[in-house]
Amino acid sequence: MKIIDNLRQGNEILKENNIPSYKIDCEILMSKTLNISREEVLLNLEKQIKKEDRAKYFNFIERRKKKEPIAYITNNKSFWRDTFITNKDTLIPRPDSEHLVEQTLLLIKNHQAKRILDVGVGSGCLAISILNERPYCRCDAIDTSKKALKLAKINAIRHHLLDRIKFYKRDVDNFYNDKYDLIISNPPYINKHKIKYLGTINYEPKIALDGGLDGLEIIRKVISKSKYLLKINGKLILEIGYDQKYKVVNFLKEKSFFINKIIKDYGNNTRCIVSTKIK
Numbered sequence: 001m002k003i004i005d006n007l008r009q010g011n012e013i014l015k016e017n018n019i020p021s022y023k024i025d026c027e028i029l030m031s032k033t034l035n036i037s038r039e040e041v042l043l044n045l046e047k048q049i050k051k052e053d054r055a056k057y058f059n060f061i062e063r064r065k066k067k068e069p070i071a072y073i074t075n076n077k078s079f080w081r082d083t084f085i086t087n088k089d090t091l092i093p094r095p096d097s098e099h100l101v102e103q104t105l106l107l108i109k110n111h112q113a114k115r116i117l118d119v120g121v122g123s124g125c126l127a128i129s130i131l132n133e134r135p136y137c138r139c140d141a142i143d144t145s146k147k148a149l150k151l152a153k154i155n156a157i158r159h160h161l162l163d164r165i166k167f168y169k170r171d172v173d174n175f176y177n178d179k180y181d182l183i184i185s186n187p188p189y190i191n192k193h194k195i196k197y198l199g200t201i202n203y204e205p206k207i208a209l210d211g212g213l214d215g216l217e218i219i220r221k222v223i224s225k226s227k228y229l230l231k232i233n234g235k236l237i238l239e240i241g242y243d244q245k246y247k248v249v250n251f252l253k254e255k256s257f258f259i260n261k262i263i264k265d266y267g268n269n270t271r272c273i274v275s276t277k278i279k
């Protein structure tokens with residue numbers, strides 16, 4: 001059967017199952033099946049595919065039909081200027097988190113050798129994107145999830161950065177080290193009771209989402225700990241939930257942080273706060 005006929009059948013199945021991105025998803029899943037680019041898929045629509053490839057493709061379609069995120073089916077996600085291996089052990093890198101990368105890069109000149117700490121490294125997308133652009137910086141990366149750290153390490157190896165990132169399996173509460181110039185963190189910040197309403201997000205590990213009863217449990221830990229782990233004038237660059245700005249700003253001020261910048265996402269929601277430890 002031709003590629004185009006398989007795409008059409010896949011489209012029908014996903015459309016019937018309310019997957020809004022059904023067309024592009026089918027193209028991506030076909031490109032994964034045949035191990036060619038999406039462009040090549042579209043250039044070879046009349047080509048026949050083998051029986052075993054058809055079975056593989058419809059196996060992916062079945063997974064997508066059940067709302068499994070594309071990034072978990074393809075084990076791949078683009079973020080900032082690179083692609084990262086993804087699996088069910090970590091959060092899928094989000095376009096919104098690119099604000100955090102952008103703001104961090106604005107604080108470091110190309111020739112500077114800053115020490116960075118990434119709290120909750122997950123797939124490694126934040127630390128790796130930053131180190132890729134700032135060749136003299138080094139990063140320590142912590143996470144409570146052993147499986148996330150394993151994947152972050154694989155991504156670091158793929159980006160030839162293993163000599164500049166050190167990984168620690170540690171809760172931020174129990175991490176003691178020298179002082180850092182910058183701390184970056186995209187901590188879990190979803191209210192515990194709201195996680196189940198988040199649709200596809202349910203495929204992602206709870207530990208990457210669960211911010212406790214008010215969603216702010218880990219954010220507060222990160223801020224409190226950053227007070228000790230940052231040098232004076234060190235920067236904390238934090239991603240937060242769209243409705244957490246006032247509470248987080250107040251907590252930062254309580255802990256003697258100066259608020260430098262509050263960054264909104266493309267939907268006009270506050271998503272990232274840059275602050276300075278002033279004493």
Ligand SMILES: C[S@@+](CC[C@H](N)C(=O)[O-])C[C@H]1O[C@@H](n2cnc3c(N)ncnc32)[C@H](O)[C@@H]1O
Nearest residue numbers: 091120121122143144145171172186187188208
């Ligand atoms: C929202 S994910 C962010 C992953 C990645 N940095 C990103 O931006 O895609 C949060 C990460 O924090 C980790 N985490 C949760 N609680 C933690 C804690 N108390 N200390 C350190 N890491 C924690 C989770 O395992 C998860 O990998």
